[in-house]
Amino acid sequence: MELPLGTETVDVQLSEYDVTVAEPTGGDSVDVRRAAERALEEPLGRPLASTVDPDGDVAIVVTDVTRTAPDDVLLEALLERLLACGVDRERVTVVIGLGLHRPMTDDEIESMLGEHADLAVNHDPDTVVEVGRISAASHDSSDGSDDVPVEIGEPVADADTVLSTGVVEPHQYAGFSGGAKTVVIGAGSESLIGYTHGPDMLARDGVRLGRVEGNPFRETLDEAGDLVGLDFVLNLAYGPAGVLDVQAGEPRRVVRELAAAARDAFSVPIDRQFDAVVCGVGAPKDATLYQATRGATYVALGDRNPTRPGGRLVVPAALPEGAGEGTGERRFYRRLRDASDADSLYDELRRGYEPGAQRAFVVARVLRDHDLVVTDTDSPAVVEDCLMQAKPHVTDALEPDDDVLVVPDALNTLFVDG
Template sequence: MRRRGPRRERAPKAHRADRRRRRGHEGRGERAGRNRETLGEKASGGSVTPTNDAVIDALAAGFQAAFFRGKKVTVAVPDLTRPLDYDAVLSPLLALLDDAGAQVTLVVALGLHRPLSRTELLPLAEVAARYDARLVQHDALADDLVELEADVGADHDGWPALPARYSPAITNADRIICVGVVEPHQYAGFSGGAKTVSIGCASHATVSAMHGLEFLRDERTALGNVEDNPFQQALWELSHPLGPKWGLMIVPDGADACHAAQFGPLFAAFQSCVEVAQDVFFEDVDEPFDWLHLPVEGPKAVNFYQASRAVTYAALVDRPAVREGGLLILEAACPEGIGQGAGEQACAEAMMRGQEALMAELRGEREVQTRGGQQRAYVLARALEWCDVAVVGAPEMPELEAMGIAQYDSVDDVAAEGRGRVVEDVFHAVPRLK
């Protein structure tokens, strides 16, 4: 109930060579780092931004043309839920792969999120067309998924059955390049790394198992933690049956800049960026606040499933900056309501059971079958154990009422008392106590 007032077929090789000449392409040495300026020219179709510059530097340092020459290369990229300038990031990479004669497939690593619309897919389609790359969107329920191993978790006590089952765009590749945005993540500690394929390009059963209660009940499955995180470990176990994996990892800093970019073997590139991310994405405060205002804009504001991460980040970070029993005010438009993908709809169904029932299930007091997407409802229920939540500016959602979350038309309608502050970008500046 709303409360108001007191409140995306390759061209023949000859054609590709002609096109490269038209773009001013020249022959290259084995390593991109020998000529950064040439690399910049090759990617001249890309956006000229600080992120573009950082990616060119990373590729100049790490790209080895011989490793990719003539190979089938699948580049997995995140969907719109991650802050990524496709043109700025992908143009330099695809230019090098094109020059190496690689057969490139771009796959949108959707996981259980909804497919991108034609309009949303256009920036990717334009980059793919520029470099004759095939573009596909992952479908976790497709009939042609390939199972490489029945259960990678069989040797781990307490793990669910984890089938390594993937899109053929991934399993048919000679080389896989994961493009990842390394930022705080509720379960993996940080996004990026193996998660781009192990979740983004895996089967519905795989994603659901990864987000089951076994990992959620483990306190090491936590925001900002990667060292002993079983969820993060399982991501790498799932990726082991796949072919050689490299990564282009980005630590974002606003819309068109980044703190760091690394290209190389996937694990090394990811670890390097995690070290940076651990330093820049958390903000220490001296004393707890009575309330925090969490405005969310852009892709994460498209639905409550994404926007609610602001709440769970703020409430479930180690040493939260909002006091126990305090208030988190989430301001997000959420035009798609809870969300339209299979995962989002599973979350909505779980939310309708209410916060108390979800906590009982999480504690093992009630038997329940879970599926991918419902994990968001459980972590939201856990956040509500710590503090109250109010949602501002979104359409009415009965799922919120079922969870005991009040909705308001504006921030002025919320009766927030005591000491508080506005957290402008909680996803990249998570407040916590010193």
Template sequence: MKTYVLPYGKGNQKADIPEDHVLYDLHGPHAEAVEDEEQAVREALRHPIDCQPLDDIIQPSDTVCIVVSDITRLVHTDRMLPVLVQELNRIGVQDHQITVLVSQGTHRAHTEQENEIVCGSDMVRRLHIVQHDCHDASALTCVGRTSFGNDVYINSLAAKADKLILTGAVSFHPMAGFGGGRKAVLPGIAGFDTIMRNHSLALSEVPGGGCHPGCHAGALEGNPFHEDMKEACAMVRPDFLINTVFTPDGDLYEVVAGHWNTAWEKGCRDLLRIGSVPIQKLADVTIASAGGYPKDLNLYQSVKAHMNAVLATRPGGILIFTLECPDIQEPAIFTDWFFRNDLDACERELRNQFLMPGFVAFKARCIIQSMKAVYVVTRKENFDVIRRSGQIPAATLEEAWQMARTVLEEEGCRDYGVTIMSHAAATLPVLCNIDT
């Protein structure tokens, strides 16, 4: 037996697994973590990719809008933003000329405490921080229409600022291919209808076909979801970008800065190199964590783990997740869709009126339905939500593992294989050859 420890909220869960049954303990290739994050940010800012440095872009008289991710994203904004503001101050831009725009997309607004967690208390005290509201039409400006027929409305503060700087983190995204980059604009600071039109591109072009085959983690070419975002961002013409890239274990690997697209693309290439892992065999059981807080803050974010873990698991296999989910029912619209069992009806409804939370729930429920069983280790107060979503709750990882072993024994499966994914939302299994 070997004890495996998986992240769970701000703590962990552990279970004893027969080591001879473990096929893979998946982590990305070894990648050295950045030791001095402040210096890494400053170096990236002063040596940008494919564009001039901030000194040549920003004038002391400019108003500057800085777009930052909300609390559901691992970015290290609280470490990045102070350095960026220092650089702007050095150029001559004063604090009162800077607006921080939190790119909620369709997510709820931050509390004051969450603003401090994301931006840092000093930045909250010094800067004007605005929560984007995708439903507030009076705060939106139309900047054009994409080739996909999407009318692009974005937050007017970003549209009207003299200079626009995007921040965020490059990550694997189950529909957009990668997070970060252009995603700070769409869906980050876009209007609700713009977001929904973009996200509807994640459905198959053929009714009844489910999800679009080009919209999955790590895919950009032939991905309409991404291509629409890119066109929208090009219309906004951001002046600068700075993004963080993390190892699958959640450590900062690098900081990329410069042109809003080419600097981000470098981050994507590097993440693919350190975050994708080749496998030769699909597991009977995959035990996975989204990566702990904030990636398991709610189910909406947590199911990214489902969308990567399923790639390591045989059809009809078993999935086990450690997801604390203290904010499990946020957003409520996602939870409502997650409770729906008629997937054909869900797809028809999404085609009539696309809702991103509905689509994420639809895709996650398709995964759950394709498995023999899906166990979720979570808080006891979350058990009813988990049951209603077609999954099985457990209080501890050891309890979930014992339930899974019982199912394996009932099936007569003694030569089972297990894969461990401690940071499933950030680890992409790539099946190279099925070992029969």
């Protein structure tokens, strides 16, 4: 069996085990460029021409290197549409939505955006402007805060029109990513990241993988997007066969439309639990331990956990960048490295943590019930530092009598009751 590892695959021999493979089968692929043009012609809500001032400045926020997206194709389609609306290319700034991840290099930006790389700037989370405040009480907060500042990077705050590309994919907290999230988190500051990713928010019932409606995390992002002035988005969703659909228009409507399609495509019924669950990740997520652990947490903390209590989650991950070099990644690593055990770390983080450390909180939550084993990695010492186990290969993480579930694409599989 071939499983993703970095940009390639690793051969895993599981003939000696009782193996079940979880592979979503729904959805056909579309041509991204044609689908983007169709979406811009038939948007959900107002057309782009009615949202832009031809004489104004435009900021387009795009995803960073941690997400797989044809940003060059989506950006090209948007730029052509803007030109048709009378907006010259020179009035456009492309902002790379880093959040608290590391800046992208010039080579990475050129590889991602091609001939439009010259328009791009990395978001600087230390250079932001407050554009409004969100009432924490309206989201049933118990942390004593009256409101939360919404701060956004200067290129976005200074723009007359704010647009975004993005991917609507399963997300641990937002239900699905995309929409306002690309802008308010990707081009925002620690204030909103700290609030939305804090233990009070993440402990709420509605904050979970695959849920959009009734999700306080998603509601907060959408409200922040209104304050930022996010006018129009061009997003896509993946399916098992490739890009499933592309939609454009009003951010909330786009997310809900694409999330519904993706949920149908990625759902896998499950009627029992397994001794070991092998979670495929691959590039770009398995470049860092911070991102690769999503494979395990998405499986274990979804609506239906297929891993038995005390069972193992096994993640093949290359980890060429170790834990990761961004601010959030370093905080994640320090929290896990300095912890004595998962229970005490969870209790400590439940009382609060700095933005970025939320991934340590979620990992600790999983580690209280399951072992997490990372295999085939370039950074075994980093893994062992973080309350996890490192093994050479997937089979080294399995026991002879294990009932094994293999999830080739753990980040895009939603388990439901069978």
